[in-house]
Amino acid sequence: MYLNATDFVGRAAFDRTARMDGFVASTAFDRPTLVIDSDLVAENFRALRAGLGNAAIHYAVKANPAPQIVALLAGLGCRFDAASRAEIELCLAQGAAPAHVSFGNTIKRERDIAFAHEAGLTLFAADAEEELEKIARNAPGADIYLRLIVEPTGADWPLTRKFGCARDRALPLLRYAAELGLTPRGLSFHVGSQTREAAMWAPTLDQIAAVWHAARAEGIALDLLNIGGGFPAAYGGALAHPTSYAADVLSLVTERFGAVPHLMAEPGRAMVADAGQIAAEVLLVSRKSDDDLHRWVYLDIGRFSGLAETEGEMIRYQIATARDGEETGPCILAGPSCDSVDVLYERRPVALPLSLRAGDRVVIRDCGAYTSSYASVGFNGFPPLDVVVI
Amino acid sequence: MYLNATDFVGRAAFDRTARMDGFVASTAFDRPTLVIDSDLVAENFRALRAGLGNAAIHYAVKANPAPQIVALLAGLGCRFDAASRAEIELCLAQGAAPAHVSFGNTIKRERDIAFAHEAGLTLFAADAEEELEKIARNAPGADIYLRLIVEPTGADWPLTRKFGCARDRALPLLRYAAELGLTPRGLSFHVGSQTREAAMWAPTLDQIAAVWHAARAEGIALDLLNIGGGFPAAYGGALAHPTSYAADVLSLVTERFGAVPHLMAEPGRAMVADAGQIAAEVLLVSRKSDDDLHRWVYLDIGRFSGLAETEGEMIRYQIATARDGEETGPCILAGPSCDSVDVLYERRPVALPLSLRAGDRVVIRDCGAYTSSYASVGFNGFPPLDVVVI
Numbered sequence: 040m041y042l043n044a045t046d047f048v049g050r051a052a053f054d055r056t057a058r059m060d061g062f063v064a065s066t067a068f069d070r071p072t073l074v075i076d077s078d079l080v081a082e083n084f085r086a087l088r089a090g091l092g093n094a095a096i097h098y099a100v101k102a103n104p105a106p107q108i109v110a111l112l113a114g115l116g117c118r119f120d121a122a123s124r125a126e127i128e129l130c131l132a133q134g135a136a137p138a139h140v141s142f143g144n145t146i147k148r149e150r151d152i153a154f155a156h157e158a159g160l161t162l163f164a165a166d167a168e169e170e171l172e173k174i175a176r177n178a179p180g181a182d183i184y185l186r187l188i189v190e191p192t193g194a195d196w197p198l199t200r201k202f203g204c205a206r207d208r209a210l211p212l213l214r215y216a217a218e219l220g221l222t223p224r225g226l227s228f229h230v231g232s233q234t235r236e237a238a239m240w241a242p243t244l245d246q247i248a249a250v251w252h253a254a255r256a257e258g259i260a261l262d263l264l265n266i267g268g269g270f271p272a273a274y275g276g277a278l279a280h281p282t283s284y285a286a287d288v289l290s291l292v293t294e295r296f297g298a299v300p301h302l303m304a305e306p307g308r309a310m311v312a313d314a315g316q317i318a319a320e321v322l323l324v325s326r327k328s329d330d331d332l333h334r335w336v337y338l339d340i341g342r343f344s345g346l347a348e349t350e351g352e353m354i355r356y357q358i359a360t361a362r363d364g365e366e367t368g369p370c371i372l373a374g375p376s377c378d379s380v381d382v383l384y385e386r387r388p389v390a391l392p393l394s395l396r397a398g399d400r401v402v403i404r405d406c407g408a409y410t411s412s413y414a415s416v417g418f419n420g421f422p423p424l425d426v427v428v429i
Numbered sequence: 430m431y432l433n434a435t436d437f438v439g440r441a442a443f444d445r446t447a448r449m450d451g452f453v454a455s456t457a458f459d460r461p462t463l464v465i466d467s468d469l470v471a472e473n474f475r476a477l478r479a480g481l482g483n484a485a486i487h488y489a490v491k492a493n494p495a496p497q498i499v500a501l502l503a504g505l506g507c508r509f510d511a512a513s514r515a516e517i518e519l520c521l522a523q524g525a526a527p528a529h530v531s532f533g534n535t536i537k538r539e540r541d542i543a544f545a546h547e548a549g550l551t552l553f554a555a556d557a558e559e560e561l562e563k564i565a566r567n568a569p570g571a572d573i574y575l576r577l578i579v580e581p582t583g584a585d586w587p588l589t590r591k592f593g594c595a596r597d598r599a600l601p602l603l604r605y606a607a608e609l610g611l612t613p614r615g616l617s618f619h620v621g622s623q624t625r626e627a628a629m630w631a632p633t634l635d636q637i638a639a640v641w642h643a644a645r646a647e648g649i650a651l652d653l654l655n656i657g658g659g660f661p662a663a664y665g666g667a668l669a670h671p672t673s674y675a676a677d678v679l680s681l682v683t684e685r686f687g688a689v690p691h692l693m694a695e696p697g698r699a700m701v702a703d704a705g706q707i708a709a710e711v712l713l714v715s716r717k718s719d720d721d722l723h724r725w726v727y728l729d730i731g732r733f734s735g736l737a738e739t740e741g742e743m744i745r746y747q748i749a750t751a752r753d754g755e756e757t758g759p760c761i762l763a764g765p766s767c768d769s770v771d772v773l774y775e776r777r778p779v780a781l782p783l784s785l786r787a788g789d790r791v792v793i794r795d796c797g798a799y800t801s802s803y804a805s806v807g808f809n810g811f812p813p814l815d816v817v818v819i
Contacts, residue, residue: 101767101809122767125810144809146712146727146765149788167715169787188717201725201769205718232769322536325557327578328595335591337536343803347733350740350770375536377491377512379591380740397559398539413733415803416813419491419534420515423806 055079056316056404062429063318063402071319071340072425073411075103077111079314080407083281084117087270087306090285097141099268099307100126102408107428108311109133120305124151131158143227143265143305145170145186145202153177164227164265166204168215175219183216184225184265185209187250189243191231202229209250213259225263225301226251232308233354234269235278237287248295264296265303272312274405275357281309308408315407317345317424321399322375333369333388338401341374341381345424346403347413349383357404362392370395376419445469446706446794452819453708453792461709461730462815463801465493467501469704470797473671474507477660477696480675484692487531489658490516492697492798493705497818499523502700510695514541521548533617533655533695535560535576535592543567554617554655556594558605565609573606574615574655575599577640579633581621593618599640603649615653615691616641622698623744624659625668627677638685654686655693662702664795665747671699698798705797707735707814711789712765723759723778728791731764731771735814736793737803739773747794752782760785766809 059076088096097120098112104126109119110133118139119130130140137159142152145166152163156178163178165171166186174181188203204212213223230243247264254261270285271278278284285304292302323337340346348354358372369388374381414423449466478486487510488502494516499509500523508529509520520530527549532542535556542553546568553568555561556576564571578593594602603613620633637654644651656678661668668674675694682692713727730736738744748762759778764771804813 099767104807104810121810123765123810125807125812127810129810144765144767146763148710148712148729148765167713169715170713173713173787200717201763201772202767203717204715208718320538322538323557323559323563325559325594327590327593328598339538343737347805373536373591375513375534375538377489377534377592382591397563411806412808413805415737416801416806417494417515418802420494420511420513420517420519422515 055313058429059316060402063316066318068318068425070422070425071317071345072427073315073317073345073406075105075108075311075315075407075426075428077107077314077428080108080111080311081115083310083314084112084115086281087285087304087309090282090289091304092289092302094266094289094302094304097143097303097305098310099143099305100130101412102307103311103315103410104129104412105426105428106133109135112310124148124154127155127158127160137161141303147173149173149177156181162224165212165216166202168212171212171216171219171221175221179220180222182222182224182263184227184263185212185216185223186227186229187247189228189230189246206246206250210254210257210259213254217259223259223261225261225265227265227267227303229267230269232269233271235271235276237279237284237291240269240288240291244291244295251296262299263301263303264292264299265305266292268305268307268309270304270306270309272308272405272408274312274355311407313405313407315405315410317403317406317410319401319403321395321397321401323397324395333371335373336370336389336391336395337373337375338383339375339421340403340424341376341383343374343376343378343381343415343418344421345406345410345414346374346383348409352384352386355384355387356406358389358391359402359404360392360395360399362394362399365392365394367391368393375421378419445703448819449706450792453706456708458708458815460812460815461707461735462817463705463707463735463796465495465498465701465705465797465816465818467497467704467818470498470501470701471505473700473704474502474505476671477675477694477699480672480679481694482679482692484656484679484694487533487693487695488700489533489695489697490520491802493701493800494519494802495816495818496523498701499525514538514544517545517548517550527551531693537563539563539567546571552614555602555606556592558602561602561606561609561611565611569610570612572612572614572653574617574653575602575606575613576617577637579618579620579636596636596640600644600647600649603644607649613649613651615651615655617655617657617693619657620659622659623661625661625666627669627674627681630659630678630681634681634685641686652689653691653693654682654689655695656682658695658697658699660694660696660699662698662795662798664702664745701797703795703797705795705800707793707796707800709791709793711785711787711791713787714785723761725763726760726779726781726785727763727765728773729765729811730793730814731766731773733764733766733768733771733805733808734811735796735800735804736764736773738799742774742776745774745777746796748779748781749792749794750782750785750789752784752789755782755784757781758783765811768809
């Protein structure tokens with residue numbers, strides 16, 4: 040369904056969404072609802088797999104834990120990156136083999152490690168002594184990969200230092216893992232969410248390769264490289280086709296690491312973001328004063344009910360209305376709650392039709408990732424985002 | 430239980446929490462749990478009421494919608510400020526009279542207005558033409574108060590322009606409400622969350638009083654003033670006793686407005702914040718490199734599971750451990766999820782015992798407001814905050 044491998048842009052993506060568009064247009068929803076097109080999830084998985092050679096793809100379940108998505112991917116041979124006991128249970132319940140689920144959170148409850156070990160998981164992430172000790176106590180002999188901090192790249196959403204250890208601690212920690220009876224298998228990192236161009240991976244891969252080769256030179260038999268996530272979603276912009284993006288990343292990896300026996304990738308956003316759209320409703324359109332140049336548009340969904348990634352106006356969602364094509368004007372977009380931080384876009388207002396009014400349907404595109412599971416249980420009494428998989 | 434009316438400080442608050450402290454210390458929790466002491470909620474209500482004269486206190490349900498809290502307050506004669514249909518249903522189910530519940534969100538779903546009207550609610554907030562039209566269509570003849578934008582004060586968390594209309598639009602909107610067959614009763618505003626000193630209300634009250642007197646001079650028979658929330662919680666700092674704070678605010682109001690026939694206040698945080706504490710657990714303590722001056726401490730609760738108000742490090746919670754009194758060092762505090770923005774305090778690290786380690790209980794104080802209902806449904810597979818009312 041992609042038009043071609045080098046020209047996957049927003050316009051092409053629009054054609055891909057015909058099935059979702061039709062379903063949303065013909066359905067009444069009582070509350071904000073995320074509609075997921077399972078065909079697009081499958082297509083995204085296949086597109087990434089086609090570019091990633093022999094790499095094992097572990098879907099980052101946190102991106103969207105809808106059981107139907109997990110079951111679909113398990114059936115296609117996808118593996119899983121789980122952040123918690125609940126995500127592990129979800130994967131196993133939806134048909135994933137325990138050996139195909141990695142426990143990728145470097146911050147695990149000790150009793151969850153024991154649970155995972157008993158459930159048959161064998162691969163765990165760590166970035167600190169205490170985490171290795173917890174794993175050694177509760178999953179003796181387990182395979183370990185060590186997460187490293189990398190210097191910031193040009194990702195849209197660079198990660199903080201929250202995850203990973205400094206690179207000069209890698210060898211001591213790998214040795215410590217072995218001392219504890221664990222099996223240090225490899226390294227992981229995260230290049231940063233929404234890394235828009237494959238070439239941006241190069242400096243990060245250089246940093247990791249230096250550690251990798253130093254470890255092997257010292258006789259630590261690493262055979263697993265987890266390149267993490269960072270594969271982008273378009274959000275209306277122009278992007279390389281995922282297969283060509285993934286193939287370019289794979290080339291950069293191979294140049295630096297040779298043929299890695301066990302290569303892993305953990306895409307989340309790129310698997311589901313453009314496979315979902317949210318049907319929402321305008322609650323109010325107003326001007327604060329007579330000379331205001333912009334209007335305020337209030338939706339029935341906001342930062343606390345599914346659009347958490349608008350924090351800092353980081354993710355810029357495309358918004359469609361039934362009045363598109365009419366004259367537009369700049370709007371500040373906000374959520375329905377009585378919380379003053381529940382504003383989606385203010386620094387960069389959104390152009391919306393001047394005729395927009397309360398009761399109008401809006402469709403928020405590319406919302407398949409990091410929306411439904413972020414929704415609050417009921418802030419201000421607004422229910423969490425509903426999810427429908429078609 | 431307050432020591433005296435002018436010296437209500439953190440130390441005194443500590444003594445007040447003995448019942449919660451005892452319950453938390455003697456209870457094992459399987460996941461992060463908010464414990465609410467209902468006696469303290471009742472005490473806070475009575476303390477505010479004692480200072481607010483004839484004002485009707487409408488508890489801002491969004492601060493903590495635990496049904497037990499709503500039932501307790503309804504029994505004490507408290508009224509309610511509801512933000513949504515679900516909050517209205519909650520109040521009515523817990524014994525509030527419909528006439529004692531105001532629909533205070535200026536951004537309402539049109540069908541929720543109809544629901545509220547049929548349920549017997551008579552008082553609605555608005556700040557725009559379209560909202561007045563929605564109310565007129567669905568709650569004909571209803572009482573209206575108009576929310577105004579005020580200029581920023583010294584509140585810890587000044588509100589944005591999300592809510593309210595510019596003051597020069599007040600009279601036209603009040604007239605428009607009357608044209609629509611509604612009953613324009615009064616004005617409302619919000620001085621800003623956590624307004625620590627009563628004197629800080631004066632400039633805001635001056636702004637509102639100018640509109641109030643102009644409206645009355647033009648024959649608009651306003652008789653209701655809603656002074657909103659903004660009543661502070663201590664969060665470990667020194668504060669005036671709530672009764673004396675409220676009395677000082679009331680004096681400032683009376684100086685400017687005379688004896689208002691119907692005065693309303695909408696405290697939320699000040700009613701419940703210091704009535705709750707969260708029992709949580711340390712998941713990991715680590716250093717990122719050998720020369721790091723601070724440690725990273727990861728808890729089983731973070732920004733997406735109840736501590737949303739740490740965004741921008743705005744609310745500074747006090748944290749107690751069983752090792753308090755031992756030597757401390759600076760820590761960056763973070764949540765358990767794989768999200769890099771799930772960091773609680775980094776710019777201003779927290780001093781915690783050097784011996785702190787995974788598995789240790791931590792108690793987060795003054796967590797009764799804006800925690801449980803902000804928690805996500807299950808981001809990263811972590812369950813939402815549990816709530817226990819004692």
